[in-house]
Amino acid sequence: MSNIVFVSSKETPPELALLSHRVTIVASTAQSLVEAEEADVVVVDGTVDLAGARSACQTLSRSVSTPVLLMVALSGLAVLSPDWGFNDFVAAGSEPAELDARIRVLTRAGSDPDLLVAGPLRVDGAAYAATLDGAPLDLTYTEFELLRYLMAHPGRVLSRETLVSQVWGYDYYGGTRTVDVHVRRLRAKLGQFDYYIGTVRNVGYRFASAREAHRAG
DSSP, X not given: OOEEEEEOSSOOOHHHHTSSSEEEEESSHHHHHHHHTTOSEEXXXXXXXXXXXXXXXXXXXXXXXXXXXXXXXXXGGGGOOGGGOOSEEEETTOOHHHHHHHHHHHHHHHHOTTEEEETTEEEETTTTEEEETTEEOOOOHHHHHHHHHHXXXXXXXXXXXXXXXXXXXXXXXXXXXXXXXXXXXXXXXXGGGGGGEEEETTTEEEEOOTTTOOOOO
């Protein structure tokens, strides 16, 4: 059972009420910031006021480390983007099992260093598996290790030399050009989500967290 803070002006939705989690309802973002410190997951209700939900997610992501799950109506899915600040989202009216699964993943991600989550991207070091939008990512060993290292240091600029030493090893003599090659391959496999890996000119690369990423174009 997890401690859930539900940020909403409404009552707990049926799909959440049917679960065994302990739910605290708060009506304001300010209140959620206080409660979030003791919560496992913060669920933000975006079914009525989508602009308000976006503001709440962004404020929470800047202020607390607690994972944020956005609940949104199907009609609102098209406008979502990583810069909203949520860690994951779920469509309102989904089956309780679907909501529970997303809560459990976020709870595990908050306590398990082997599981890294950024929006639709999940890397499980223990299982040696990576998924994108729930679909397996076909990565080579080095691509997996590179992605895992980048995700483990969101927002930090990592030089090519650092990446070579940490991913390829200090005894690698192939040069830093291999980092660029592998990053290109990774971005190709991430497809429309390639913006999570940013280039810092003349320095190296930076993995953006959900709240920091800005979709190109």
